[in-house]
Amino acid sequence: MTAIRNKDVAEMLEGIADLLELKGDSIYRIAAYREAARRIDSMTEDIANIDAEGRLEEIPGVGPSISAKIDEYLRTGHLGYLDSLGKQVAPGLAELLRVPGLGARRAELVNKELGIKSVAELVEAAREHRLDKLPGIREKMEEKILREALRVTQRTKRLLLGVALPAAEEVVGLLRDHPAVKRIDPAGSIRRMKETIGDIDILVASDRPKDVMEAFTTLPIAREVLAKGTTRASILTEANLQIDIRVIKPEEYGSALQYFSGSKSHNIALRELAIRRGLKLSEYGLFDDRSDKRLGGRTEEEIYEILGLDWMPPELRENRGEIEAALEHRLPKLVEEKDILGDLHLHTKWSDGSDTVEAMVEAAIKRGYKYAAITDHSRSLGVAGGLSDEEVREQRRLIEGLQDKYAPFRILHGSEVNIRTDGNLDYDEETLRLFDIVTVSIHGGFGQTREKIDGRISSALRHPLTRVLNHPTGRLIGKRTGYAVDLEEVLKLAARMDTAVEINAQPDRLDLDDIWARRAKQLGVMGAIDSDAHSTGHLGFMRYGVAVARRGWLEKKDVLNALPLNRLLSRLHSSKKAA
Ligand SMILES: [Zn+2]
Ligand SMILES: [Zn+2]
Incomplete structure (x- = not known):
């Protein structure tokens, strides 16, 4: 695992160097990226761990600029800088550079001489032995390029919801007002807001599929049309994402939307229920099994209604008891983004955030929040700019x-206090007492045994001033699984200590996940849905945390930061129940 992750980062840095080279940038800058890539490629320690502990700049050759890029890449799986560099060179070149070993010069050569603009075309050309006709490419090199290009095309990574959803929404936004489009929705796992997404599927209701196909395949964001039929088409966007669209007759739209939203196991259970009722359910509608008479299908609501079920939000459709609950009219009333009254996990320039306290507060007010907690890192996270005891007092x-300037909005002074490897909190009692809200996190010692980690979290939860346990597993989706921890025991203790547990809304964290969020609710633990914003732009991540909470069946009453300010304050001030 380690080798792959470090290799990904090294390849990303090499990609920057290649693009800079094509642009004719400074040879010193190019060399710096290559040197950093070489160092990281040969390291044995996991780069994600080093990043989590804020030690990136301890790597020789990695300064603030490269370290910020690595951090962005590890957090989001993307790098804005790389995308914008890619736009400054010939179309397709940036994609070709993703093939390790091809290099800037050869990428330019195959692009210019053979008109190759994608990895798929490169594979084709190598198979047809068109590459070794070019100067400087021998047969051995051609074989190597083919091997590496295939490796790139086979790297089927699931997309983070935080990447897939905005892409789907962009397409929906661009097509919604088209005269041929009656309705348009993202379907599949995006509609269910799963943490990662396989395919980006969009459904359209229309009587004029031809016009919709034309509009979709000529969108300005379409870089390449992969397929175009009479009712289905696929494009590759500028950001290299594949988006599939399917046009449905308006009278069948409800049944199609239900069908294509899934999940598979929810749909199987639903079809079985239909059969028991003498009905037949498909993507085309709900039918009487004997007479084949069509009973419904224009809307999703009528399908669920005819089956005797309450309509349920897509986030619940995982066959985890939602059908039984809908039959008995006891579906939860899921928490919504508008129920969230504040964000309890925000970083500023005081530690590793990029904006001031004022800017973060103003961004929170703009979102309609009533309060927000500034929770910068604590003193032992030196490289993440953790605050000394003196800085805590200054802040x-x-x-x-x-406070007066922003009243009645309330700024809570908090801290993301590091749980040290010995289980102690990072400030003494006197400093901890200064905060309005103490939240605790594990940021280091990921390699410790489960017993050790459990012990650390347990002693942090038992501390009378602890109010929230942040990102309880430390996972980064697709990058690291997190530390070993007995979550069941942690949640039980959190319930006893009346401590909230975070659903961290950073798209690559979503920690707790949906399954554990539901378990927390069952055990009577409050959830705190936080953006963990490191800049004002991150406050919008809240929606992904709310999505996880909804998938975990959480209601407004289960969420700490859905409490009105006065009730939140009295909770924060109350002393803890005995352990
Ligand atoms: Zn943290
Ligand atoms: Zn944080």
């Missing part, structure tokens, strides 16, 4: 001075 004075 407290600053925040007190700002």
Whole structure:
């Protein structure tokens, strides 16, 4: 695992170097990226771990600029800088550079001489031995390029919801007002807001499929049309994402939307229920099994209704008890983004955030929040700019001075206190007492045994001032599984200590996940849905955390930061129940 992750980062840096080279950038800058790539490729320690512990700049050759890029890449799986560099060179070149070993010069050569603009075309050309006709490419090299190009095309990574959903919404936004489009929705796992997405599927209701096909395949964001039929088409976007569209007759739209939203196991259970009722359910509608008479299908609601079920939000459709609950009219009333009254996990320039306290507060107010907690890192996270005891007091004075300016909005002075490897919190009692809200996190010692980690979390939860346990497993989706921890025991203890547990809304964390969020609710633990924003732009991640909460059946009453300010304050001030 380690080798792959470090290799990904090294390849990303090589990609930057290649693009800079094509642009004729400074040879020193290019060399710096190559040197950093070489170092990281040969390291044995996991780069994600080093990043989590804020030690990237300890790697020789990695300065603030490269370290910020690595961090962005590890967090989101993408790098904005790389995308924008890619746009400054000939179309297709950036994609070709993803093939390791091809290199800038050869990429330019095959692009210019053979008109190759994608990895797929490169594979084709190598198979047809068109590459070794070019100067400087021998047969051995051609074989190597083919091997590496195939490896790139076979790297089928699932997309983060935080990448797939905005892409789907962009397409929906661009087509919604088209005269041929009656309705348009993302379907599949995007509609169910799963943490990762396989395919981006969009459904359209229309009587004029031809016009929809034309509009979709000529969208300005379509870089390549992969397929175009009479009712289905696929494009590759500028951001290299495949988006599939399917046009449905308006009278069948409800049944199609239900069918293509899934999940598979929810649909199987639903079809079995239909059969028991003498009905037949398919993507084309709901039919009487004997007479084949069509009973419904224009809307999803009528399908669920005819089956005797309450309509249920797509997030619940995983066959985890939602059908039984809908039959008995006891579906949860899921928490919504508008129920969230504040964000309890925000970073500023005081530690590793990129904006000021004022900017973060103003962004929170703009979202309609009533309160927000500034929770910068604690002192032992030196490289992440953790606050010394003196800085905590300074920051407290600053925040007190700002309260009047933003009233009635309330700024809570908090801290993301590191749980040290020995289980102690990172500040002494006197400093901890200064905060309005103490939240605790594990940021290091990921390799410890489960017993050790359990012990650390348990002693942090038992601390009378702890109010929230952040990102409880430490996972980064697709990059690291997190530390070993007995979550069941952690949640039981959190329930006893009346401590909330975070659903961290960063798209690559979503930690707790949906399954554990539901378990937390069952055990009576409050959830805290936080953006963990490191800049004002991150406050919008809240929607992904809310999605996880909804998939975990959480209601407004189960969420700490859905409490009105006065009730939140009395909870924060109350002393803990005995352990
Ligand atoms: Zn953290
Ligand atoms: Zn944080």
